[in-house]
Amino acid sequence: MHVWIPNIFEFKGGIQVYSRFFLEALHSFKFVTGRIILKHDRRIPTSALIHFNSFQFHCLGQWPLFLRTLVFSAQLLWVALIDRPKLIITTHLNFTPLAYYLKYFFKIPYWTIAHGVDAWDIQDSRLRQSLSNAELILSVGQYTRHRLLREQTLQPEQVKLLPNTFNAQAFQISSKPSLLLDRYQIEYQKAIILTVARLDSTERYKGYDQIIKALPQIKAEVPDVHYILVGKGNDKSRIEKLIHDLNLEACVTLTGFIPDEELCDHYNLCDVFAMPSKGEGFGIVYLEALACGKPTLGGNQDGGIDALCQGELGALVDPDNIDEIAHTLIQILQGSYPHPLMYQPQALRQKVIEVYGFQAFQDKLLGLLQTTDLVN
Structure with missing residues (x-):
């Protein structure tokens, strides 16, 4: 061959x-x-x-x-x-x-x-x-x-x-790492939304803009919310301006580059992983988050549908609908989203390993x- x-x-x-x-x-x-x-x-x-x-x-x-x-x-x-x-x-x-x-x-x-x-x-x-x-x-x-x-x-x-x-052994369920809470100066009780993506101007389809735009609505219902965006790229300055324009500096953290050995800890830091993309071929990051037992949100117009098994493993939303993204994330963070598997970390982990x-x-x-x- x-x-x-x-x-x-x-x-x-x-x-x-x-x-x-x-x-x-x-x-x-x-x-x-x-x-x-x-x-x-x-x-x-x-x-x-x-x-x-x-x-x-x-x-x-x-x-x-x-x-x-x-x-x-x-x-x-x-x-x-x-x-x-x-x-x-x-x-x-x-x-x-x-x-x-x-x-x-x-x-x-x-x-x-x-x-x-x-x-x-x-x-x-x-x-x-x-x-x-x-x-x-x-x-x-x-x-x-x-x-x-x-x-x-x-x-x-x-x-x-x-x-x-994906490498299931590299992504395990754990409590929120105090080292990262200290690094980013975030209180333990904060409701954390996480995205892991390259911040490249050609990859804005990953939907991190949409989450930032949805944050004011989310914050109105979940005041202790904090958004962590992991990744580096040439789109950072534009994202920073968007955060500034929406007066969200206090509740958004841009981590920059994170080495592979810290990815699992970042997944375990969050309460929900969200990437409402519309141009993703699949999205291995969804699998990694699920293996850490995290409720996960993706877009309903691309390969995220496959990664989340047509909604069996997570929430699928219209990536162009800010209100829907905000409403769904509020429900997930408040524990009211009608998807019992989302709140069963070990079952989520077992299912994603079984399938992928x-x-x-x-x-x-x-x-x-x-x-x-x-x-x-």
Whole structure:
């Protein structure tokens, strides 16, 4: 097998996290060997080379950016012609046109993975052609799968679900950490709303603006409310101005960058996790919050629907409706939202692990691979 990946080790985003879990699952199957070709990583950590010892890695990130796509493509072609792999898997749709040419000329089958916005409203004719000729498209959620089937020329059996997963062991239920309460100078009794997101001007769809705009209404009913927004990015100054204009400085904390080892503590700091997004392919942060037993709110117009199991695991709201966001968060904080599971932390944790834990991901991928020649 050959697996083509944008990057894993030097940048953390949704595609990178998914690709790492995908690679971890492949490594657990003893019948899988092959090459991993990474476009943007410059090197592989020694620990990863030792751990993933059934794969040979190729990194192209050391090449200048203006040459990298050309060199990456040449590398993919060269090793494919040497190995003639039984299967190529691309973890980003943009790599599929080259996979299509390899299939067309050398009969090498390929799969690809659709994460979200990358798969929505595709107009490029080469990309549309390469998708229609893929043996399989793995969609991280039902929302993206439905959009692909509606917008592209694909057969239903051509698009299968392989939802996101997460590291359940890294996210556990605990009490509010006094260290963070002290750091942010917040009293224990405060009702805390939390969002974890990149504060990038291209990712305003995540809905942190909407929560800030809803805070005056929430504060009128829950005076001790405090909003913590975790993340960094170039949108920070605009958010600060919005907070200032609404006179909310005393009840909003922008934490900036938080290392991974502190994420669990931040989830446990809150009383509700909220990200009313409308452009999210899935949203692993929802799973992490649920694993910490937290009531969770998402948007009803994107992949958050999948992460919250169509509302079974949390509240889904119109991300454009400030009044609805405010009303729902007030209900959750006051314990009156009509969803008993929200207030059962251990049951929430058990359910999200059952549906989206790594074992479920691994089992699903194994079932898909068993339909190929790799297991023969």
